[in-house]
Amino acid sequence: MTFSIRLFIFLCGLFLFVAIFELVRRKKFREELSLGWLLVGLCLVFSSFADLIIDPLAFKLGVHYPPTLAFIIVVILLVLVMLYFSVAVSDLKSRNKELSQKIALLEYKLSRLYRGKEDS
Amino acid sequence: MIAYDKEMLKSYLVVVPAYNEEEHIAKVVRGIRESNVPADILVVNDGSTDGTSERARLAGAMVLDMPFNIGYGGAIQTGFRFATEFGYEFVVTIDGDEQHSPYSVKDLIEAMQREKADVVIGSRFIGGNYHMGVFRKIGVSLFSRVALLFTGTNFSDPTSGFQLLNRKIFSYLAEGDNYPLDYPDVNIIIALHKMRFKVVEAPVKMMEKQGKSMHQGLRPLVYVLRMFLAIIMVLLTKKAGRHDL
Numbered sequence: 001m002t003f004s005i006r007l008f009i010f011l012c013g014l015f016l017f018v019a020i021f022e023l024v025r026r027k028k029f030r031e032e033l034s035l036g037w038l039l040v041g042l043c044l045v046f047s048s049f050a051d052l053i054i055d056p057l058a059f060k061l062g063v064h065y066p067p068t069l070a071f072i073i074v075v076i077l078l079v080l081v082m083l084y085f086s087v088a089v090s091d092l093k094s095r096n097k098e099l100s101q102k103i104a105l106l107e108y109k110l111s112r113l114y115r116g117k118e119d120s
Numbered sequence: 121m122i123a124y125d126k127e128m129l130k131s132y133l134v135v136v137p138a139y140n141e142e143e144h145i146a147k148v149v150r151g152i153r154e155s156n157v158p159a160d161i162l163v164v165n166d167g168s169t170d171g172t173s174e175r176a177r178l179a180g181a182m183v184l185d186m187p188f189n190i191g192y193g194g195a196i197q198t199g200f201r202f203a204t205e206f207g208y209e210f211v212v213t214i215d216g217d218e219q220h221s222p223y224s225v226k227d228l229i230e231a232m233q234r235e236k237a238d239v240v241i242g243s244r245f246i247g248g249n250y251h252m253g254v255f256r257k258i259g260v261s262l263f264s265r266v267a268l269l270f271t272g273t274n275f276s277d278p279t280s281g282f283q284l285l286n287r288k289i290f291s292y293l294a295e296g297d298n299y300p301l302d303y304p305d306v307n308i309i310i311a312l313h314k315m316r317f318k319v320v321e322a323p324v325k326m327m328e329k330q331g332k333s334m335h336q337g338l339r340p341l342v343y344v345l346r347m348f349l350a351i352i353m354v355l356l357t358k359k360a361g362r363h364d365l
Contacts, residue, residue, distance in 0.1 A: 100187050101197065101198045103187050108184050
């Protein structure tokens with residue numbers, strides 16, 4: 001890996017990490033949801049030195065073209081992050097349903113209450 | 121014939137889920153009132169963008185307005201919650217598109233009393249001649265077989281939304297995720313059978329569907345796959361008993 005590519009990947013990772021960190025600090029991104037992305041950013045930072053680990057690991061695993069192994073690791077990480085978000089969306093959908101049902105029932109009770117007051 | 125007495129008057133609630141049904145909803149509500157069913161009528165307006173809510177109210181129904189569309193199952197579950205909170209003994213579910221004939225409600229009530237059942241599912245196929253699309257027909261027959269396999273009972277119309285449920289059942293289904301947001305069908309029948317509740321069928325009249333349907337395009341395939349997943353989940357869930365309710 002040439003120095004310029006190493007620097008480019010390092011800066012990309014650093015940018016992602018800092019951007020997410022800043023979003024969390026400004027409370028625009030919830031801490032618990034940001035963890036997965038922070039991990040991806042950190043992995044990207046370290047991946048600029050990944051050839052030092054990945055090359056020998058790829059040869060040990062019988063992968064002839066080491067970048068393939070790096071891609072596989074990145075894809076697995078991204079799939080995990082997406083899975084985490086899908087779970088979060090499912091949870092939100094359940095809560096959304098509960099809230100909307102409660103709002104509809106409360107609105108009905110309130111309107112009955114007002115109607116009762118107007119009648120009396 | 122069933123003799124309705126005054127005691128029964130507050131015990132039945134007809135729940136009508138409706139999404140953009142301004143053309144039909146008033147007729148549905150009036151139909152229920154004219155059929156002399158001793159029931160209150162609750163229309164669950166599932167986030168309609170047309171005049172469904174107003175027309176239902178003008179026709180004399182109680183109306184619950186969902187803040188946004190949450191789906192057919194979610195709307196029915198809201199009706200179950202309402203019935204649980206306001207102390208109803210029985211709930212009848214009727215679609216808001218005039219497909220279900222309110223005059224058949226008394227047949228469901230009769231069947232529940234005769235069979236001492238917990239749930240009665242209205243079947244359009246028993247003693248009737250109902251035409252539907254090929255895919256729908258395949259789906260219904262497939263789910264009938266699945267229901268037969270896991271419950272030992274033949275359900276000719278397991279996807280019917282025309283049902284009568286007693287309080288034990290609807291108050292259980294009103295809780296949390298006990299009722300699916302989209303399509304509660306054969307998965308619910310299997311779940312209730314697993315809990316040793318008595319689910320039976322009774323003949324009802326249904327109009328053939330005109331125009332738009334929930335089961336058009338690629339949806340039937342997605343629906344079948346989702347239903348199979350839901351059935352597998354029901355079968356894998358820890359066996360619950362009647363004492364859990």
